[in-house]
Amino acid sequence: MRAELRTRLSPIGAVVEELRASSEEVGAILVFLGVVRGVSRGRRVLRLEYEAHPELAPEVLRRLIEEAKEKYCILDAVIEHKVGTADVGEPVMCVAVASRHRREGFSALRELVERVKHEAPIWKKEVTEEGAYWVEERGGEPFIELVSPVEVSVNEEVSAQELIARLGLRAEDVRIVREDREVESKALLRRGDRVKIVPARVRPSSASSQRGE
Amino acid sequence: MQVVVRAFARLKEELNADRLVLELPNGTTLEELLHRVLGKRRGEHIMVAVNNRLLPGEELAGVRLKDGDVVDLMPPASGG
Numbered sequence: 700m701r702a703e704l705r706t707r708l709s710p711i712g713a714v715v716e717e718l719r720a721s722s723e724e725v726g727a728i729l730v731f732l733g734v735v736r737g738v739s740r741g742r743r744v745l746r747l748e749y750e751a752h753p754e755l756a757p758e759v760l761r762r763l764i765e766e767a768k769e770k771y772c773i774l775d776a777v778i779e780h781k782v783g784t785a786d787v788g789e790p791v792m793c794v795a796v797a798s799r800h801r802r803e804g805f806s807a808l809r810e811l812v813e814r815v816k817h818e819a820p821i822w823k824k825e826v827t828e829e830g831a832y833w834v835e836e837r838g839g840e841p842f843i844e845l846v847s848p849v850e851v852s853v854n855e856e857v858s859a860q861e862l863i864a865r866l867g868l869r870a871e872d873v874r875i876v877r878e879d880r881e882v883e884s885k886a887l888l889r890r891g892d893r894v895k896i897v898p899a900r901v902r903p904s905s906a907s908s909q910r911g912e
Numbered sequence: 913m914q915v916v917v918r919a920f921a922r923l924k925e926e927l928n929a930d931r932l933v934l935e936l937p938n939g940t941t942l943e944e945l946l947h948r949v950l951g952k953r954r955g956e957h958i959m960v961a962v963n964n965r966l967l968p969g970e971e972l973a974g975v976r977l978k979d980g981d982v983v984d985l986m987p988p989a990s991g992g
Contacts, residue, residue: 733992750921752986754964780991792992812992820959820966821991822921833922834990 700768702760702778704751704821708790714777718797721775725797729804731812733792735785742827747785752820756780759819763811771807773798778811780821792816806861813864845873845898853892860884863896872899913938913979917949920986923958927985942967942975945983959986 701717711730718728735747764776774797781791794811798804815821824833845868853862859875859882875882876895888894917932924930927949936945942962947954960967961984962975977983 749991751991752920752961752984755961755966755984758964759966816992817989819989819991820920820961820986821989822987823990823992824921833925833987835922835988 700761700764700775700777702757702764703780704753704756704782705779706781706783708779708781708793711790711793714779714793714795718775718777718795721797724799725774726799727801727804728795728797729801729808730793730795731808732790733812734790735787737787739825739827742825742829744787745826745828746787747791748824748826748831749780749782749785749791750822750824751780751782755820760815763814763818767796767807767811771798771803771810773803773807776807776811778815780815780819782821809864810858810861845896848895848897850893850895853888853890853894855890857888858884859886859888859894862888862894866896868896873897874899913940913977915940915945915977915979916982917945918982918984920984922987923953923985926953936977938979940977942972942977942983945977946972946985949985957988959988960984961986 711732715728715730719725735744737744760778760780764778767773767776776797777793777795779793785791792815794808794815796804796808796811798807822833824831851862857865860870862875863870863873870884874897876897877888877892882888882894913936915934915936917934919927919930932949934945942960946960960972963982967975
């Protein structure tokens with residue numbers, strides 16, 4: 700396991716080799732490489748400037764890997780995140796997962812990438828032709844705002860938080876209700892479950908028509 | 913007692929300082945310090961750590977500061 704802040708990311712081949720050599724049981728290596736987009740929300744990006752908490756960020760990244768290993772039974776993972784100035788096209792985040800099989804590898808990779816972006820104390824400032832500003836969640840990646848409850852049928856096992864992410868929703872904006880009970884974000888939803896996704900400002904009880912509350 | 917406050921990213925720019933050393937009465941709570949330093953910004957969602965330990969939002973209210981504590985104020989994460 701390795702989690703680091705770096706001024707320049709390692710060559711991707713070196714990361715893959717590190718994971719390949721980590722265990723004889725490795726059957727899949729999955730890599731996510733984030734690079735600096737040249738255009739963001741219609742503005743031409745000149746560069747990004749990354750800042751991180753020097754002690755807490757690596758600690759959080761290590762914790763995320765530990766949790767992913769426990770939750771998905773992956774064999775190992777590496778996370779590298781850029782600090783300092785990054786030019787357009789430069790790799791700035793590498794999340795790589797080694798697993799026995801592809802399925803748990805994909806799930807772990809997806810969750811790790813989301814969690815690094817939203818939980819690690821790392822921040823980016825976008826420097827564009829029109830000015831420089833700190834990117835924060837509300838002004839950052841596009842998201843969908845749910846305005847009324849929707850019902851969803853689950854077709855494969857997935858955690859509540861992953862379901863929310865897959866739908867492009869933000870965890871703090873919604874609650875998931877199954878059989879009139881609110882589901883915790885880490886709870887697993889099973890194939891065939893029918894759940895209601897409710898805007899956070901609507902309490903689950905008032906969203907449930909069956910109970911007539 | 914003396915408490916050090918470190919600010920990161922946008923908060924560092926808004927507070928115009930990356931490090932403040934505050935002289936506070938004994939028994940000051942974390943919440944009192946946050947109000948004093950952040951003023952109206954206290955209503956925003958931020959991450960807070962005391963002595964390099966990230967505190968979940970629900971734990972902030974119960975923290976009483978002591979001499980030598982280091983409090984980190986951080987905007988929501990935006991890495992990647």
